[in-house]
Amino acid sequence: MKIVIDDKIPYIKGALEPFAEIVYLPGNKTTPEIVKDADVLITRTRTKCNRRLLEGSKVRFIATATIGFDHIDAEFCKQAGIEWTNAPGCNSGSVNQYIASALFSYSIKKEFDLKDKTIGIVGAGHVGSKVAALCKTVGMRVLLNDPPRARREGADKFVSLSKIQEEADIITFHVPLNRFGEDATYHMVNQDFLNNLKHPLLINSCRGEVFDTVAVKEAINKKLISGYIADCWENEPDIDTELLNLADYATPHIAGYSKDGKANGTKMSVQSVSRFFNLGIDNWEPAGVELPENRVIETDGYQRSESSILAEAVIRTYDIKNDDNALRESPRLFEKLRGDYPVRREFGTYTLKLKNTEDDIKQKLTKLGFIIATNEISP
Incomplete structure (x- = not known):
């Protein structure tokens, strides 16, 4: 079995090697010649899975490690007997x-x-x-x-x-x-x-x-x-x-680019391939997902509004202005900014150490997904 995998899909190396010949390459280098003798494609949105790419190939299954699937020609796949799946909700x-x-x-x-x-x-x-x-x-x-x-x-x-x-x-x-x-x-x-x-x-x-x-x-x-x-x-x-x-x-189409989202997309793709071919790794989980440099956020709520405290917690995990500045400086590097995107982890990765913060604000931060440290910061 041969599997062609987009080389920008993270955490996947080693998962399917025991079962198949694996070819990693950029999504825009996935050509009819490459996929002609492939059984599986694991892709992102940059690979147009249509008649031009797939006609006459051996491809039986396509997994896209993304929520979106408008890059897959579902009608042609149906005609050609090619099964496919996306990763709903991954990011x-x-x-x-x-x-x-x-x-x-x-x-x-x-x-x-x-x-x-x-x-x-x-x-x-x-x-x-x-x-x-x-x-x-x-x-x-x-x-x-x-x-x-x-x-x-x-x-x-x-x-x-x-x-x-x-x-x-x-x-x-x-x-x-x-x-x-x-x-x-x-x-x-x-x-x-x-x-x-x-x-x-x-x-x-x-x-x-x-x-x-x-x-x-x-x-x-x-x-x-x-x-x-x-x-x-x-x-x-x-x-x-x-x-x-x-x-x-x-920003350069990176809203869904947290490491958590990417890991989820990879997990769902590998598991779907396993189920389709009965590989026995239906519960596979990615390893080595990077952590942010500072996982603990300390905040003092003294004489501050609720919205100010919530905003600080959110923006310290991800500041949209950084991606905005990067794109404005180099709009022609749109794809490179996506491909080389830095580590971003979601709210649940972070622990908040709070001082002078009301319980109802703590409850709201918990609802957003943050972990609240049990001991407040000492005065």
């Missing part, structure tokens, strides 16, 4: 951390309290649900829009997109890219959408093509929206530098 905690940092950083920059705001969350899957819990913990009013879930579960928990347009101060999108059908999301943020808003902050950390770049630039220039935060872009890696300059925060 939801990472994107949640990114959104938390974005929200707190933006609120500090614009000098407002998140508690006073209404957020509209479009797409309430793995990521959107975590973001909703985050925002409720912070004290925001949350409006959820998810038509597929509303049809399955009933409309009680959900609102229309028009209600979000009318009432939300912030709108964040967590939808897959669907180009066709009842739940199409391609360019759902277009001129019509942007002309009917309450002057909100917009955040795109799902897929670049969900937003019409031209329409968004026009909306910013016409002040139809109060701010824009972009992690995903049309035509990556050749992003629109005009939109980059207009955005409040701009």
Whole structure:
């Protein structure tokens, strides 16, 4: 058996070598010649798994170590008898951390309290649900829009997109890219959408093509929206530098790039290959996941607001401004910034040592995922 693996997928080396010939190479070097005699592909979103790549190959199974799967031509795979799987929810905690940092950083920059705001969350899957819990913990009013879930579960928990347009101060999108059908999301943020808003902050950390770049630039220039935060872009890696300059925060599609998220994606991919071929490693776990330099955060809450304490804890685990600065300095290095991304771990990796901090704030930090040290810092 031959398995071709994207060489940017971490923690996977050694997992499948006992069972197959393994070829590691960059996603953009995965050619029809390479995969012709391969049985399995383990990929990321940069590898277009379509007819051009797969026709005439021996490939039987594709695992993408990502939530997104719009790089896989599902119809062709069905015709060709190729099974495939993605890694749903693998990096939801990472994107949640990114959104938390974005929200707190933006609120500090614009000098407002998140508690006073209404957020509209479009797409309430793995990521959107975590973001909703985050925002409720912070004290925001949350409006959820998810038509597929509303049809399955009933409309009680959900609102229309028009209600979000009318009432939300912030709108964040967590939808897959669907180009066709009842739940199409391609360019759902277009001129019509942007002309009917309450002057909100917009955040795109799902897929670049969900937003019409031209329409968004026009909306910013016409002040139809109060701010824009972009992690995903049309035509990556050749992003629109005009939109980059207009955005409040701009990052190179790294919202889901925590080490936790990457390890989860790798784990789910290896386990899916094991199940498909009965390899007997269905419970495989990645080893050697890097830790941050400083896992203990000390905070003094004396005469500080709740939002200030929450913001400090979040931003000390991940500061969106660092990625924003890196992209602005070198937009042409979009792919390199992704490929060489530094260690980022999620909230649950960190222990907070708190001083002069109320119990209800500690409870909120625990809900966000932090570990609270049992002993406070000595005065």
